[in-house]
Amino acid sequence: MMSKEFIKVMGNRQSFSRLFDPPPDTKLMKDILVASLRSPDHMGLRPYRFILISGEQRNKLGELFAEHKLDISVDEKSEISHVAKQKAFRAPLIIVGIVSFQENQRVPRWEQKIAAAGVIHNIGLGVYASGFGSIWRTGDFASSDIVRKGLKVNSNEEIIGFLYVGSRPEKQRKLKPAAIDDFFSYWSD
């Protein structure tokens, strides 16, 4: 790919709140995942792991979502449970991004977290560049003890996102280019 094309893809990337079947096939997904691990990583700690959830396994995730919402809710129970469970079916593939904190004098936790975030962003970008779509969500599920326990997230770990992945709708949002001067400036002192 020419760099111009790459930059164009990066500038057009967008999230899709609904993703459809089919997801990227196993081979393509594998290629994207391998490439995504080239994200910067201070001291090469690889302080992360990712769980892929698809097909029938989404039922179990949906049940965790429902259990969590029931736990924190005071409203009408059955509707809440149904709505929460369906959230696991908003895409054919869900990738749970987990930072696994390591004790390291030189690499504080915040650096480890953003190293993990870089991988998730890379996956989303690779998925988009391949003609599919994704959206990174956390909501209150990411910090839920019920969801954490169900996914066997350890005490030294945090869920930093659920990347919902699938085929994207045909229509994309028309993006307004960001005003770069609001965010970038050359230092002139």
Ligand SMILES: Cc1cc2nc3c(=O)[nH]c(=O)nc-3n(C[C@H](O)[C@H](O)[C@H](O)COP(=O)(O)O)c2cc1C
């Ligand atoms: C750490 C993180 C958590 C997010 N959590 C949510 C979320 O729970 N729900 C949501 O609708 N969007 C969430 N977003 C935002 C979407 O991923 C997306 O960026 C946003 O909808 C804007 O769309 P765009 O990526 O096309 O600009 C989150 C983004 C990040 C980086």
